[in-house]
Amino acid sequence: MSTAHPTPKTYFIVAMVLSLITAIEVGVFYLTWLGYGIIPVLAILSIAKFAMVAMFYMHLRYEARLFTVFFVAGLSVATFVIFALLILFRFFG
Numbered sequence: 416m417s418t419a420h421p422t423p424k425t426y427f428i429v430a431m432v433l434s435l436i437t438a439i440e441v442g443v444f445y446l447t448w449l450g451y452g453i454i455p456v457l458a459i460l461s462i463a464k465f466a467m468v469a470m471f472y473m474h475l476r477y478e479a480r481l482f483t484v485f486f487v488a489g490l491s492v493a494t495f496v497i498f499a500l501l502i503l504f505r506f507f508g
Contacts (some may be wrong), residue, residue: 426490429471
């Protein structure tokens with residue numbers, strides 16, 4: 416139940432967008448006036464890059480929704496386990 420996969424042009428456009436986001440991340444790093452505000456900015460940019468890689472290079476956008484559900488479920492469980500361990504070992508306080 417998959418649709419047509421992306422063309423080389425699509426891969427090129429995605430690669431250019433990922434390169435642009437990376438360049439923005441590098442530029443943001445040098446904005447010292449952001450202070451600790453740099454953390455959410457870089458986190459949002461990283462999440463955007465991760466989503467694009469998952470959608471296009473892992474083909475989740477072009478496959479059945481079930482694969483996306485499995486991927487997101489596994490990612491959610493892993494994130495929960497990491498935060499549970501951080502809380503268990505008193506990382507936050």
